[in-house]
Amino acid sequence: MRPFLAGLRALLGRHRLEQDLDDELNAYLEATVEQNLAAGMSHDEAVRAARLTVGNIEAAKDAVRDVGWESRLESLWHDVRHALRGLRRSPGFTAAAILTLALGIGINTALFSVVNGLLLRTLPVTAPEELVVLSTRGAIEQGFPAGWTYPMWDQVRKRTDIFNGAIAWSVFPERFDLAQGGESQFVDGLFVGGNFFDELGVAPLLGRTLRVDEEILGSVRSHVAVISYGFWQRRFGGAADVVGRSLLVNRVPVTIVGVSPPEFFGPEVGRAFDIALPVGAAPDVLSDNRWGRPDGFSYLAVMLRLKHGQSGEETVALLRGLHRQFVEASMGPGELWGPNHDAQLRDTFALLPAATGTSELRRNYSQSIVAILAIAMLVLLIACANIANLFQARAASRHLEISTRLAIGASRARIVQQVLVESLVLSAIGAASGLLLAVWGSRLLVASLSTWFDRVVLDVSLDWRVLAFAAAMSAATALLFGIMPAIFASRVAPGAAMKVGSVRSGRAGVFRVRGGLIAAQVAMSLVLLVAAGLLIRSFSELAAVPLGFDSDRTLVVRVNASRAMSGPGNRPDLYQRLVDALVAVPGVTHAAASLNTPVNRGATLVADLTVPGGVPIAQHDQRVVVNYVTPGWFEAYGVVLRQGRAFDGRDSARSMPVIVASDAFVQRFLSDRPAVGSLVSDMLDAPSRRDVPKTIVGVVGDVVDQSLRNKPPPTVYIPLAQFMQHPFAGTPFMSVPEASLTVRAATGATPQLGRGVAAALTAIEPNLSFSFQLLADQVDAARHQERLVAWLSGLFALLALVLAAVGLYGVTSYAVARRRTEIGIRMALGAQRHDVVGLAIRNTIFMTMCGIFVGLTAAGAVTRYLQALLFGISPLDLISFLAAPLLLVLVALLACYVPARRAATVDPMNALRCE
């Protein structure tokens, strides 16, 4: 500390200190002179002798000044100013280098901001490192978030002897409809336990947060809401009197009691809630009274706060000991539940660290974003090679300056420091401008992650990690492009510049180094091109996946009938009446209803089925996708009918239960046995309930499910009219408050069509709420991630290609300019034009070839890390590995051709005269 303070004092009081030193040394000199006079010398002798003994006064001063660290700072500051002056003198070079660096560092920092927000940032709550998510082994294996029933949550939360506290919230993204009726206005919703905000330590910005007693299911007191800061601003313009106002959430009035602080977005990274309601309000808001029942959905995510000093392993061991007790207390005796109960018991607790929250976005995107960041870093490396080339050329032109300075006594260390400082100054300016770019770029990137279904919200504001990353990037790039000029500068012979003609010597080595840079640049560009090729090809493969349906001119209307006049038992009937009304709307060619639609990001209904007399199959292969559809659904979607018939008016609630099976279903359950006429039993029906096997009446083509990456699953379709035959139909478990109406238009789905559809729906049932979506948009959203990754990698590869071309062009131009005289002589002696061209580009082409060879080898070694992002092609895909080098050679030839042509047009006489 003392040297630091002393240094600081020295820096601040530099003037006084200098004066002091001068005075002291003068006094010393005078004293010496006096002494000499006393010894009998003449005045002149005395002074000369004194000067001899004292030595070089200036050198002594320097030695004194060098005592502290501040002298080094001063020389650094001097170098910085020198560098700035030098950069200002060559604005072209400076602008090119700074622009390249700003772009490179900016892109990298933008991507890192997203990585930071997605993977590294902790939740903005009290002691986030103590938080763990309560999950199960099975859920972790399958990579899904664990959900718990309300009774289970009620059991777990009481055990504060094991942990410090517990919070719960709705595990699936919830969309709240704020509209009175008719077309929905969705916002992002969240159901939370009453202690949610308090336990996380999130204090309200306005009003209060929620209370524990508001969690009691179905109580009117629970009709309260905490709104987010963003929603407050958007919807209420930040009105100060917002607390106490009322909101309609899914047509249930709730009172706003508070506003959460701006930095708090909820427990899930990548998503932000607009409205948080206590879990107690869920039965009313979702018109679903199965909450609180052990057979309700496993709907709650649960997070625990570990006891201070207790590890996750200790906590999970204690919880596992209580597992059976929890399950039995929340489900009742096992006999009621059969295999399901046993499965619950087998799948024991596990804990996941949750300091950074939970995130579906993270699960989906962390690999892609890290891969893209790696690609962007490669682009920056390539850019560095270009700047190194520019720098090298500049350093070479300063040969004279450096050798002169060496000759008059500058130390080599000082010269090297100066060159490095110059590159640091350059990269620091680049990084600073890059940061501005990054702030904008990371927001753009986050915005482009959103789809019609997911509003992605991610905190990408600058924090110490992002700033440290940018600083590290800037230092690393400065070293990368500054180290070679620095070495070069340190090898200059002192005074070499003064020898005639020697300015030209020693350049061959430099030229070799630049050739090496070109080879490295080509190699890296090739790796990038191959990677981008693979990702783009993956996307095109995904885009070519047969959907099994036709998404043209098709509108999907999601309707919610929970406030409809007709009761839950009549909903299938209501949906059929809506379809009938839609067919009559002008411009509509087909209309049909179904519980689910493909690629709609909603839940999928599944069942475990067997076909007596079919192929024997393992239990875990019995699960199939089930959809309930009205007649005309297959026609509306353009699904191919392979055998038998589709549904029609004959299939009613009272007629024989029938199903239509998909190709994949027949493949798995029947192989080549005749499908039409076979009977299918539901495993769940079989032991105790109304076991009525269904007859297959038709077979249709495969339709993709939620993800295009997965093969279409075995699927069965059941007439919606026969929905009430489902063992659980009519129970709260199966009250189908929502369904999808699919409308195919004659000529494109226009806004007019939407208006007609809305009018027809409200005419049948005024209390209906609904939302529109183009089927084509849903299909696009299913390919969103792959498209984004392909687009970004393609963009970066293009950038790399341009950078490599600029590098090649620069090196060839330099070579041509350098050999102007030689070329002139050769031409004067009768060399042909093509000889000259060959001469000019031979070296560059050779280096390019070396680079391509190295690049192909490297690409072959690294592309397997992209495996998880690829679809339908191998990491060693031949097309990508052939196209990339071809493209690169083409661009390289073009980049060399222009300067080579210039070489060929050299006028021999001119070239010779120059010398």
Add this chain to the structure above:
Amino acid sequence: MSGDAMGSDKQSGLVQGTLDMLILKTLALEPMHGYGIGVRLDQISKGVFQVNAGSLFPAFRRLERDGLIKAEWRATENNRRAKYYALTPQGRARLARAAKDWETQTAAISRIMRASLGEI
């Protein structure tokens, strides 16, 4: 860079790193200005150590910054202004420690230099 300053002491035969100790010792007797310290070192060592300004002044700066000596402008005996250095309590403590170390080391070194086979 401060290493360069030490290197110039070679011709005066000063053991590296001992200049600081000698200055402290000189100042322990009485506060003194730079020239006086140089003369005193020369006198006491009977001309063996002739320390020039290039070594002396960096050493003053170093010791002052470490808080071992403090400086003050005063009038000399012939009425000129000079910068007088004096030991601080820390400087006194450092000198005592350095002197002790020096004793131990030189004693050990001279034992080794005097050693003959018979003694081992």
